[in-house]
Amino acid sequence: MNLNELTIHEAHQGLKNKKFSSAELTKACLKKAKDLNEKLNAYTLITEAWALEMAKKADEVLQKEQNPNPLTGIPVAVKDSFCTEGIRTTACSDILRNFIPTYDATAVKKLKEVSCVIIGKTNTDEFTCGASTETSCFGVTRNPWDLNRVSGGSSGGSAAAVATDACIYATATDTGGSIRQPASFCGVTGLKVTYGRVSRYGVMAMASSLDTVGAIAKNVFDIALIMNVIAGKDYFDSTTPNIEVPDYIKGLDSTDLKGLRIGLPDEYFISGMEEDVEKKVREAVRELEKLGAEIKKISLPYTKYACPCYYVICPSEVSANMARYDGIRFGPGTKKEAEDLFDYYLQVRDEGFGDEMKRRIMIGTYALSAGYYEAYYLKAQQVRTLIKMDFENAFKEVDAICCPIAPTTAFKIGEKTSDPVLMYLGDIFTIPANLAGVPALAVPCGFSKNSLPIGMQIIGPQFKEPLILKIGSVYQKITDWHKKKPKIS
Amino acid sequence: MKLTKEKVKHVAKLARLGLTDHEIEKFQTELSNILDYVEMLNEVDTKGIEPTAQVTGLTNVMEKDIVRRCENPHRLLENSPLPIENDQIKVKPVFE
Numbered sequence: 001m002n003l004n005e006l007t008i009h010e011a012h013q014g015l016k017n018k019k020f021s022s023a024e025l026t027k028a029c030l031k032k033a034k035d036l037n038e039k040l041n042a043y044t045l046i047t048e049a050w051a052l053e054m055a056k057k058a059d060e061v062l063q064k065e066q067n068p069n070p071l072t073g074i075p076v077a078v079k080d081s082f083c084t085e086g087i088r089t090t091a092c093s094d095i096l097r098n099f100i101p102t103y104d105a106t107a108v109k110k111l112k113e114v115s116c117v118i119i120g121k122t123n124t125d126e127f128t129c130g131a132s133t134e135t136s137c138f139g140v141t142r143n144p145w146d147l148n149r150v151s152g153g154s155s156g157g158s159a160a161a162v163a164t165d166a167c168i169y170a171t172a173t174d175t176g177g178s179i180r181q182p183a184s185f186c187g188v189t190g191l192k193v194t195y196g197r198v199s200r201y202g203v204m205a206m207a208s209s210l211d212t213v214g215a216i217a218k219n220v221f222d223i224a225l226i227m228n229v230i231a232g233k234d235y236f237d238s239t240t241p242n243i244e245v246p247d248y249i250k251g252l253d254s255t256d257l258k259g260l261r262i263g264l265p266d267e268y269f270i271s272g273m274e275e276d277v278e279k280k281v282r283e284a285v286r287e288l289e290k291l292g293a294e295i296k297k298i299s300l301p302y303t304k305y306a307c308p309c310y311y312v313i314c315p316s317e318v319s320a321n322m323a324r325y326d327g328i329r330f331g332p333g334t335k336k337e338a339e340d341l342f343d344y345y346l347q348v349r350d351e352g353f354g355d356e357m358k359r360r361i362m363i364g365t366y367a368l369s370a371g372y373y374e375a376y377y378l379k380a381q382q383v384r385t386l387i388k389m390d391f392e393n394a395f396k397e398v399d400a401i402c403c404p405i406a407p408t409t410a411f412k413i414g415e416k417t418s419d420p421v422l423m424y425l426g427d428i429f430t431i432p433a434n435l436a437g438v439p440a441l442a443v444p445c446g447f448s449k450n451s452l453p454i455g456m457q458i459i460g461p462q463f464k465e466p467l468i469l470k471i472g473s474v475y476q477k478i479t480d481w482h483k484k485k486p487k488i489s
Numbered sequence: 490m491k492l493t494k495e496k497v498k499h500v501a502k503l504a505r506l507g508l509t510d511h512e513i514e515k516f517q518t519e520l521s522n523i524l525d526y527v528e529m530l531n532e533v534d535t536k537g538i539e540p541t542a543q544v545t546g547l548t549n550v551m552e553k554d555i556v557r558r559c560e561n562p563h564r565l566l567e568n569s570p571l572p573i574e575n576d577q578i579k580v581k582p583v584f585e
Contacts, residue, residue, distance in 0.1 A: 102564045196545045209543045238550035308527040333570030341581045346507030358506055363523055365504040381540030383533050388541055420519055421526050437544030
């Protein structure tokens with residue numbers, strides 16, 4: 001086995017037992033990342049010199065420390081919306097094409113504190129607004145299982161990098177499904193955390209009441225190891241509550257789900273979904289039943305309003321967050337001559353933002369403008385309360401909810417780009433968890449007839465990540481979908 | 490509901506987006522389609538329902554008013570594409 005094919009846990013054992021060094025592990029990941037990048041375009045930047053420097057430091061730590069953190073010396077790919085000091089960070093937008101942050105995002109800082117090794121920055125939809133990584137100014141990330149298809153989005157680069165062992169794990173964000181959907185499309189494991197569980201400081205904001213910082217990895221155990229490092233209250237993010245961070249690997253040695261009640265929501269199994277997606281998710285739930293879980297039908301009645309609700313709230317918040325990109329303090333500015341400041345803004349923002357950003361900014365500006373605020377944003381916030389209550393009511397009957405992640409497997413590149421609403425409808429199963437602020441885990445649960453990965457979503461109450469990780473971990477003990485790898489010529 | 494060209498131009502102006510005529514036409518259709526889609530929210534009876542602005546339940550997260558030094562302010566200025574004079578970013582005139 002090549003070193004880059006290891007999981008975090010396996011690599012940690014190897015490093016601790018001096019089977020190989022972080023430098024060797026890093027070189028293996030770098031080679032894979034470089035070999036595949038022309039075909040896949042998972043990375044916007046491969047930081048070879050930084051990586052080798054960090055690996056050297058990590059090897060020193062591994063020599064000295066008796067019990068190094070499991071993430072020490074492990075190569076990570078960082079989504080390009082996370083500020084990394086001294087390393088170009090663009091959010092895959094032309095408006096930040098040359099931006100070099102002067103500080104690290106808190107999540108990055110925490111990983112550096114345990115001597116991680118940053119392999120590079122991964123591709124994303126522009127400002128993480130999208131579900132296919134097609135709106136990136138660096139071009140789309142191809143799906144390693146079928147190069148004519150998307151890797152999903154917005155964390156397509158992170159998902160593709162993990163799926164192809166071009167890193168050991170990756171950071172990512174999830175605002176409307178951006179971790180879970182690409183994890184599902186690429187056959188890897190991803191966690192959308194409870195809103196506020198992980199600091200968003202230094203991560204370029206998309207929709208501030210919905211954004212979450214999480215990770216994509218090769219299995220649930222690895223996700224738990226990452227969570228142990230990145231979760232927790234942060235002085236710099238006032239939306240991180242002072243809730244204790246448990247040891248996320250505790251409880252992952254379970255081998256059954258006895259006593260657990262799992263809900264299957266009617267509204268997540270609808271006509272129009274791909275047959276194989278429904279089939280594989282239901283099969284996975286039957287496996288959970290065999291492990292001792294009690295499966296109950298539940299209803300989340302406001303589910304169908306989640307998508308329109310999100311597509312008012314999200315662009316509204318996006319329009320506010322994009323106001324800072326004014327070509328004054330950062331970004332390449334504009335080459336054209338501007339007469340005055342107003343013209344300067346118009347030009348910088350017209351040149352810098354892609355179409356999807358402009359769409360979202362305009363919808364948001366419209367929805368928040370005088371005369372429309374009550375009809376759109378306020379109304380959507382009220383519907384959001386109802387969607388949140390759906391989950392609160394459901395969790396009185398069940399401990400966790402299992403459902404599909406997307407109505408389809410990975411679609412073809414270009415298939416949905418001419419119809420924004422069609423693209424938005426792909427988020428119907430992921431959006432509700434973001435609106436409610438609850439955690440949701442994506443685990444691979446099978447393949448379609450044309451060999452495309454399918455993922456299952458496990459949703460829990462707020463701050464109950466240990467529970468959903470336990471369910472995912474037990475499932476991965478009796479299945480090996482998460483171990484399958486794409487073959488790329 | 491079809492947005493008028495004037496409405497699109499007005500929104501673009503509010504958002505400080507300098508759109509071409511072609512873009513205005515394109516967005517006119519696309520935005521109208523999106524707004525038609527979200528009209529669905531009007532089916533929901535939200536009488537008496539409190540809006541959810543954020544899901545943490547936190548209120549008034551306070552911070553001590555202590556001055557902390559920025560390590561190297563000049564690094565921040567290096568990110569600007571505009572001319573720097575006396576540690577200030579020189580911008581275009583606001584008024585004519």
